[in-house]
Amino acid sequence: MSARAVLTTTRSVRRRLDLDRPVDLAVVRDCLEVALQAPSGSNAQRWHWLVLTDPDQRAAVGQVYRRACLEYLDSPGAAGRLHEQDPERSAVQQRVHSSVAHLAEVMGRVPVLVIPCLRVPGGGLPEGNQAGLWGSLLPAAWSYMLAARARGLATAWTTLHLAHEREVAEILGLPADVHQGALIPTAHHTGTGFKPAPRQPLDEVLHLNKWA
Template identity: 55%
Template sequence: MTDVLALGPDELLTTTRSVRKRLDLDRPVPMPLIRESLEVALQAPSGSNRQGWHWIVVTDPGKRKVIGDYYREVFTAYRNSDAYPANRTWGDADRDATQNRVADSASYLAEHMADVPVLIIGALKASAELPASNQAGLWGSLLPAAWSLQLALRARGLGSAWTTLHLQYEKEISALLGIPDDVRHGVLLPVAYYTGETFKPAKRQPLDEVLHVDTW
């Protein structure tokens, strides 16, 4: 088993960041590292212990280019929309500056998604048509494992970023990768070694602004 970074639980949890500009696009990622990280992810909980997840690891340059082209197209439309966080003013200079930095790094990733050496799609066996009601119970059987995967990757010196914009072309990407109709995508993780030494915790809003005890 590969040596992992000497990170305590709190440090691992607070310094596993979305990595975009600092992804090393030129350094190959060994498949054994991906497999080790996925073995960790498979220990995550799932509803009724169904373990209905599937992990599609894409390393083929041609397939990565197709996915990257779809991603860039959707990102470009999103970036130019009112829904894009950087296109609004938050009324806080620090928050505005942070959103601008995130927007810059997100634009970089969109331009270079096809160049990231490994793309991992976390997917879940489900009906072809997702329910219109609250889907928390469904995706709660995949997303904890995907986050566990990001933590395991980080512990092995690899960076990743949580992305979902590719979902607009889910059917096309499934056809490209031979994914059955009853397997639905939940997340796309670009994975690479990261540049620099480490990461630090991000600034977050005060806990008391989002904490509710016994009542809203």
């Protein structure tokens, strides 16, 4: 696959995750090797990666995720409540809402769950701008997802479980100075391949030199 093809067809896959086909851990490791080539602030490389394959661990995290997801789906900011005044975009949002609800029910059964984490000196997160902090982890997590796509795997990006981050940390035995950045279900996918998603025209969001 070309770089453009990988970048434009790496979708958040929720309904089409194959829950029954095992994922070769060697392939996941290969994707993480790619992820470790991403940039990090001061080249500190404070990232850590939890890869969950144990059924009990996956089920336990899945239960927390389901609870967090149901809270989200009932909130004003849920996907299905966005763009209600635009029939075309609302229809897309309703499909996203439905797929999020589906993932909530099956998260604990996805063959591999990957949780990218940061180890923060002193343990506490800094006040104010944290862009540099999370910018030292999230590009690597995205690289993992791109590498998985290139190898025929499907993933989804979600952070909903972070509403109960400490509970998940206790399940996983995380030290107090380790903070989770995302939850990435990883599986083979059902059906055919993926295509680019509808997006706003570039000129509606592009600003040259200044906002106006």
